[in-house]
Amino acid sequence: MFGAWHIVEGNFAFLLLASGAAIASPVGGWLGSHGKIGTLFLSISVGMAAGVLLGTFTFEMIPTAGAAAGKIPTIAGFVVGFLTVYIFDLYINHGFIAGHESDEWHKLSRLHRIQRARGSKVTLLAGSTAIEELIEGLSIGVGLAADPNLGVMIGVAIMLDNVVEGMSIAEIIRAEEGENASRSIYVWTCLIGLALFSSAIVGWTFLSDIAPSMLGVLLAFGAGGMFYLTIADLLPRSAKTQYQQSAALAVAAGFLLIFALTNR
Numbered sequence: 050m051f052g053a054w055h056i057v058e059g060n061f062a063f064l065l066l067a068s069g070a071a072i073a074s075p076v077g078g079w080l081g082s083h084g085k086i087g088t089l090f091l092s093i094s095v096g097m098a099a100g101v102l103l104g105t106f107t108f109e110m111i112p113t114a115g116a117a118a119g120k121i122p123t124i125a126g127f128v129v130g131f132l133t134v135y136i137f138d139l140y141i142n143h144g145f146i147a148g149h150e151s152d153e154w155h156k157l158s159r160l161h162r163i164q165r166a167r168g169s170k171v172t173l174l175a176g177s178t179a180i181e182e183l184i185e186g187l188s189i190g191v192g193l194a195a196d197p198n199l200g201v202m203i204g205v206a207i208m209l210d211n212v213v214e215g216m217s218i219a220e221i222i223r224a225e226e227g228e229n230a231s232r233s234i235y236v237w238t239c240l241i242g243l244a245l246f247s248s249a250i251v252g253w254t255f256l257s258d259i260a261p262s263m264l265g266v267l268l269a270f271g272a273g274g275m276f277y278l279t280i281a282d283l284l285p286r287s288a289k290t291q292y293q294q295s296a297a298l299a300v301a302a303g304f305l306l307i308f309a310l311t312n313r
């Protein structure tokens with residue numbers, strides 16, 4: 050039975066994790082706004098965050114979801130989470146995503162000359178990050194409700210992710226707005242942190258009482274959404290900022306770190 054002490058303890062752990070992951074964004078922004086972060090450092094830290102997230106899905110979130118909800122609901126939750134972020138990404142990019150070296154790139158750049166992208170590059174990036182944080186926050190709340198250790202794991206992985214995310218957002222804002230960018234950096238990274246914190250509260254307070262199988266599906270949903278972000282956003286960013294080898298090594302290190310920390 051859960052006594053009053055357990056409730057207090059649970060809420061305290063939640064507040065610590067959710068506020069830590071939320072504050073990580075402005076902290077990353079602050080780090081990024083003070084002097085240039087080297088590309089090698091950025092590549093290694095972004096790669097490390099990607100590896101830690103991949104390890105968290107692989108060794109923690111998906112196995113826990115599978116045990117609670119069964120295989121088919123877990124796969125369904127993952128697919129829906131993945132598609133939600135994928136479709137959001139398509140919407141932001143006017144239904145068209147192509148790499149610079151692809152045959153489709155010419156078509157895309159022509160399209161963009163006709164219809165300008167929705168908002169400036171900074172607004173687009175920071176705004177979409179804030180919306181993506183909703184899934185991360187939800188995963189912290191739901192993860193903690195499913196299993197305290199899992200919640201801590203997810204929270205710490207997202208904390209690391211948000212520091213490097215804040216740093217690279219700061220780099221991009223600085224590139225667009227020059228040396229007077231600090232204000233925009235603080236406003237955006239605080240907004241991103243706030244988005245995470247509010248959805249974490251929703252995950253923790255409203256979803257902690259639902260059936261374990263439903264928690265499993267939500268966990269798979271969160272894993273699918275964050276999986277897309279890791280593969281489509283973090284990994285390319287890590288590989289692009291430096292030699293691909295530094296990225297690959299950092300991803301592997303982060304991935305194995307989570308395996309080492311997992312008690313399975």
Ligand SMILES: [Zn+2]
Binds near residue numbers: 185207211
């Ligand atoms: Zn994030």
